Amino acid sequence: xxxxxxxxxxxPDERPSELLEAALRxxxxxxxxxxxxxxxxxxxxxxxxxxxxxxxxxxxxxxxxVEHYHERAFQPLEEVxxxxxxxxxxxxxxxLRRAFGQxxxxxxxxxxxxxxxxxxxxxxxxxxxxxxxxxxxxQILAQLxxxxxxxxxxxxxxxxxxxxxxTMSGLVLQLAWQQYAVGAPSVAIDADQLIDSxxxxxxxxxxxxxxxxxxx
Amino acid sequence: xxxxxxxxxxxPDERPSELLEAALRxxxxxxxxxxxxxxxxxxxxxxxxxxxxxxxxxxxxxxxxVEHYHERAFQPLEEVxxxxxxxxxxxxxxxLRRAFGQxxxxxxxxxxxxxxxxxxxxxxxxxxxxxxxxxxxxQILAQLxxxxxxxxxxxxxxxxxxxxxxTMSGLVLQLAWQQYAVGAPSVAIDADQLIDSxxxxxxxxxxxxxxxxxxx
DNA sequence: GCGTTAACATACTCGCGAGTATATTATCGA
DNA sequence: TCGATAATATACTCGCGAGTATGTTAACGC
Numbered sequence: 001x002x003x004x005x006x007x008x009x010x011x012p013d014e015r016p017s018e019l020l021e022a023a024l025r026x027x028x029x030x031x032x033x034x035x036x037x038x039x040x041x042x043x044x045x046x047x048x049x050x051x052x053x054x055x056x057x058x059x060x061x062x063x064x065x066v067e068h069y070h071e072r073a074f075q076p077l078e079e080v081x082x083x084x085x086x087x088x089x090x091x092x093x094x095x096l097r098r099a100f101g102q103x104x105x106x107x108x109x110x111x112x113x114x115x116x117x118x119x120x121x122x123x124x125x126x127x128x129x130x131x132x133x134x135x136x137x138x139q140i141l142a143q144l145x146x147x148x149x150x151x152x153x154x155x156x157x158x159x160x161x162x163x164x165x166x167t168m169s170g171l172v173l174q175l176a177w178q179q180y181a182v183g184a185p186s187v188a189i190d191a192d193q194l195i196d197s198x199x200x201x202x203x204x205x206x207x208x209x210x211x212x213x214x215x216x
Numbered sequence: 217x218x219x220x221x222x223x224x225x226x227x228p229d230e231r232p233s234e235l236l237e238a239a240l241r242x243x244x245x246x247x248x249x250x251x252x253x254x255x256x257x258x259x260x261x262x263x264x265x266x267x268x269x270x271x272x273x274x275x276x277x278x279x280x281x282v283e284h285y286h287e288r289a290f291q292p293l294e295e296v297x298x299x300x301x302x303x304x305x306x307x308x309x310x311x312l313r314r315a316f317g318q319x320x321x322x323x324x325x326x327x328x329x330x331x332x333x334x335x336x337x338x339x340x341x342x343x344x345x346x347x348x349x350x351x352x353x354x355q356i357l358a359q360l361x362x363x364x365x366x367x368x369x370x371x372x373x374x375x376x377x378x379x380x381x382x383t384m385s386g387l388v389l390q391l392a393w394q395q396y397a398v399g400a401p402s403v404a405i406d407a408d409q410l411i412d413s414x415x416x417x418x419x420x421x422x423x424x425x426x427x428x429x430x431x432x
Numbered sequence: 433g434c435g436t437t438a439a440c441a442t443a444c445t446c447g448c449g450a451g452t453a454t455a456t457t458a459t460c461g462a
Numbered sequence: 463t464c465g466a467t468a469a470t471a472t473a474c475t476c477g478c479g480a481g482t483a484t485g486t487t488a489a490c491g492c
């Protein structure tokens with residue numbers, strides 16, 4: 001047994017992302033203002049000073065944490081744009097399930113609440129999140145709808161921009177609120193039902209009516 | 217000219233609502249954490265001590281301010297449930313316009329961002345807002361959709377719960393984000409187009425398909 | 433092995449704002 | 463008109479946590 005044990009390690013490469021992930025998690029749990037940098041440091045096993053070695057301010061830490069999350073989150077989503085076979089409806093169903101299904105929607109919800117919380121305090125973070133997150137999200141869906149319009153699968157007079165926006169943000173908000181289902185029972189709903197029903201409603205709204213088809 | 221002018225008035229009846237309205241406005245502008253009670257007091261022409269004469273804590277002030285807003289906001293919305301003539305579609309269009317149209321959606325957006333900001337700090341306020349605001353909002357719409365299903369105007373297999381939820385929260389979030397259109401230009405959109413297109417998309421999604429009608 | 437320095441820790445400052453204790457004064461009732 | 467007291471102002475406390483200044487040590491290059 002070594003009398004003098006190694007008390008801490010140098011981890012210049014892993015530290016930053018360790019800190020970013022802990023930061024996002026704890027910020028989301030307790031809120032930005034209620035989280036002390038010491039808490040984040042402790043969660044990683046270091047102290048506050050270390051944070052300031054890598055990040056200049058609490059605000060920057062948050063911004064970088066959000067960036068760090070978006071980097072990974074959007075890869076599987078943008079993939080669906082490469083699917084060219086089969087009806088667009090199926091691609092849309094797949095897209096919505098990938099974006100909001102499974103466990104990761106948990107993080108997404110929590111991040112949504114977090115950034116809204118700092119919208120007035122740190123608007124830059126909120127803007128950044130808006131552009132890299134939701135806007136990208138609905139632009140992908142809008143593209144898919146446009147494709148369906150071009151192929152005749154969807155009504156030509158459908159407003160794809162609005163349809164994409166409302167669908168995506170509706171799901172985002174509903175799922176975010178699920179975090180608070182305890183304490184507000186009337187908010188709770190099954191996530192899969194929410195996603196699937198929404199997809200079907202959207203597709204039904206986009207499908208050409210019989211009348212319009214007859215005209216063509 | 218009176219040598220000794222009246223420097224302040226006693227207004228035991230008006231003060232509370234004056235304070236509540238100023239509080240909601242300033243909280244929304246600057247965020248809950250960034251707002252000092254002294255600022256709210258100053259906006260009304262009093263000092264911090266006066267606030268503590270009427271409200272026991274900053275948290276209570278926020279809660280009461282949200283309540284105070286909801287009291288007035290939902291009256292015109294619940295009225296539409298009494299409209300029994302004409303197609304349900306028209307009632308739904310009217311409802312969405314009343315809920316989100318005009319200037320008051322401004323307040324609604326700002327309030328939405330505000331309460332999300334305190335979701336982790338002061339969950340009670342958030343829960344309260346959720347139940348009295350959004351939940352009530354989508355329950356009204358769900359009722360209308362159910363009525364349309366009963367009358368055969370809408371598809372019998374439509375998921376009115378999910379349709380109402382996603383439509384309402386989608387609009388809420390989109391309109392809330394409009395507050396930040398400056399600084400994030402790709403978010404900006406015309407509010408009326410947003411509301412009208414959403415209404416048409418929803419109604420198109422609810423209308424029976426020709427096939428289903430033929431079966432009946 | 434042995435400086436050197438980057439990666440950490442430790443110990444402070446410092447301002448801010450919620451809450452409180454206390455002083456002042458407007459106004460009502462008798 | 464004169465207490466009495468509710469409505470307001472004033473002046474403080476006090477804890478908290480971001481940021482900083484300065485130590486300490488792990489690990490790499492030579």
